[in-house]
Structures are given as C-alpha cells and as structure tokens.
Amino acid sequence: MMEGYFVQHPVFNDEEFRTRYRMSHNVFNRISSDLCHYDRYFVQKSDAAKKVGLLLEQKLTCSLRMLAYSAGADQCAEYCGMKKSISIEALQRFTRGIFNLLCNNLNVLAKSPLFDELTVGRAPQIQFQVNNRIHNLGYYLADGIYPRWATFVKTIPRPTRPKDLKFSQAQEGYKKDVKRCFDILQSRFSIVRGAARGWDREDLRYIMLTCIILHNIIVEDKDQRTTIRNWSPMKKRRTI
Known part of the structure; x- marks a missing residue:
C-alpha cells in the first residue's frame, strides 16, 4: 500500500490515486494533517514493548475504502494489515474527527430545531x-x-x-433535486447506498455527515484545480 501511493515515486500516479481514494493527494494530505492535530489516535506510536503501531495512512485508507466501496471491516483489515476491530474503530474515529473539524463546510443543518x-x-x-x-x-x-x-x-x-x-x-x-444530491453521494461513497446492518444509529449519522462534508471538499478542490489549469473564473460550486 505504501509503495503504491505514499512513497516519493509511487507505483500509481495521481489520477489513479484520485480514482481509488475519491480525492486528490492534496485533500488527503490536508485531512491527514488536521486529524493528527485533532486526535492523537491517528499518530503512529510505539507500545511499551517498542512495537511500532499502525501508520496514519493505514487507518485513513481503511476508513476511506469502507466509505467509498462499502467494503467490510474484515476486507479492509486484511488489505491495510490491521485487526477487524481496529478497522471499525478507525472509521468511527475518522468520521467523528471529520465532522468536528470540518462541519463548517456542511451546507445542511445537522439537526434543525x-x-x-x-x-x-x-x-x-x-x-x-x-x-x-x-x-x-x-x-x-x-x-x-x-x-x-x-x-x-x-x-x-x-x-x-x-x-x-x-x-x-x-x-x-x-x-428530484433532493434525489440527485443523494445519487451523487451514492456514486462517490457506496456505503450510503448499501445496507446499514452492523452500524448503530450514531455511527450512521456520522457516516452520512462525513460523506457530505468530504463531497463538498472534493468538489471545491476540483474546482480550484480547474481554475488554476484553465485560468478562468471558478465554476459554481456543486455542494450539497
């Protein structure tokens, strides 16, 4: 995984990274940095026996694969080299971290009185x-x-x-406008389209909100890259 995407000369190029992670390297790095400052869970540490823990990239890759592909916790655990229970914990910490850090990017009311x-x-x-x-x-x-x-x-x-x-x-x-918004989310994050078995109500809430927040960030990043490349005014944001 590290040689494929996270070394100086990775096997896969930026376009392949964007396709598989649903975001650019730039967005991934920004999220990684913010999460490490917000929650030390994502920082690699060593235990009392000097055994080195999981990398940030492993935890984020696991979380994003579960969101993007609706992959099972055991599937992601095998790919990222971690236990199933840790893959579930990683997604829970990831979604709550994204919400608490970036909820200002959310253009819907999380809970309306x-x-x-x-x-x-x-x-x-x-x-x-x-x-x-x-x-x-x-x-x-x-x-x-x-x-x-x-x-x-x-x-x-x-x-x-x-x-x-x-x-x-x-x-x-x-x-139909509302349905299109959900169609966009479902095309980018398969977990929104899949069954909700195995997740409690609180987890589902954070999963949905995280998908919306990430979608808006990805769209804004894409529009900024298009603007720089074409030297034209920024297109209207297609945020939810």
Missing part, C-alpha cells in the same frame, strides 16, 4: 396572503411518510385540475 418549535406552537414569523386569506405559518413540502401536520403540504394524489397539476409538477421537481 424547527419542527421541535412547531410542536409547541412556535414558528418563524412568516406572513403571506393567498386568495385574500392571511397565513401566519410557513408551509413545507413533504411526501407521504411525514405526519399529518397542517404545516406539511404533501403531493396531491392523481391531480386533474390545472392548478393541481402545476403544483404537483413543481413539487416533483424539488423532490
């Missing part, structure tokens, strides 16, 4: 008028899995009237 407020009768101050009627609560587009709350506007089943058809088309358009 919005609906907690609605349940007790408090909501943002919104006022608009439709058909000569004043409304003081906002409405949120949702589908059939959400509860029957007055503030949720769900899809109209079998619309026939022109205004119902127009509304349904608009709502479906927004739902």
Whole structure:
C-alpha cells in the first residue's frame, strides 16, 4: 500500500490515486494533517514493548475504502494489515474527527430545531396572503411518510385540475433535486447506498455527515484545480 501511493515515486500516479481514494493527494494530505492535530489516535506510536503501531495512512485508507466501496471491516483489515476491530474503530474515529473539524463546510443543518418549535406552537414569523386569506405559518413540502401536520403540504394524489397539476409538477421537481444530491453521494461513497446492518444509529449519522462534508471538499478542490489549469473564473460550486 505504501509503495503504491505514499512513497516519493509511487507505483500509481495521481489520477489513479484520485480514482481509488475519491480525492486528490492534496485533500488527503490536508485531512491527514488536521486529524493528527485533532486526535492523537491517528499518530503512529510505539507500545511499551517498542512495537511500532499502525501508520496514519493505514487507518485513513481503511476508513476511506469502507466509505467509498462499502467494503467490510474484515476486507479492509486484511488489505491495510490491521485487526477487524481496529478497522471499525478507525472509521468511527475518522468520521467523528471529520465532522468536528470540518462541519463548517456542511451546507445542511445537522439537526434543525424547527419542527421541535412547531410542536409547541412556535414558528418563524412568516406572513403571506393567498386568495385574500392571511397565513401566519410557513408551509413545507413533504411526501407521504411525514405526519399529518397542517404545516406539511404533501403531493396531491392523481391531480386533474390545472392548478393541481402545476403544483404537483413543481413539487416533483424539488423532490428530484433532493434525489440527485443523494445519487451523487451514492456514486462517490457506496456505503450510503448499501445496507446499514452492523452500524448503530450514531455511527450512521456520522457516516452520512462525513460523506457530505468530504463531497463538498472534493468538489471545491476540483474546482480550484480547474481554475488554476484553465485560468478562468471558478465554476459554481456543486455542494450539497
């Protein structure tokens, strides 16, 4: 593994590294440095018997392979030369480290108190008028899995009237935008697409948030490299 990617003259070039690690060497090195400063778990150490521990590159490679390929802990453990339990621990520490270090790059709300407020009768101050009627609560587009709350506007089943058809088309358009975001994540990180067996709810939360954060960082890095190469204004960021 080290000779393949992490020596002065590796077997595989930068493009192959980017394909297999889902990110450039530059992003990998930045993440490595930040994690080492944040959590000493990622720093190589020796035990009391002078036995040298695992390299940073082993732990990060294991974590990224589990995210990118949805590989099992035992598969990554064999490839990276570590125990299965350590590969699971590495992913847990990796995802929590990424979230705590880089959550400012996350363009979604990790946990919104919005609906907690609605349940007790408090909501943002919104006022608009439709058909000569004043409304003081906002409405949120949702589908059939959400509860029957007055503030949720769900899809109209079998619309026939022109205004119902127009509304349904608009709502479906927004739902497709959300689905595309998840399609992007699933294409880059197979763990998002795979089964969730074996992970508890807290692990799954950090895995999903880490995938979103990494996606945004990778896209920003790609746009910066494209800008430098083409000497053109930075393209619009396709972040989630």
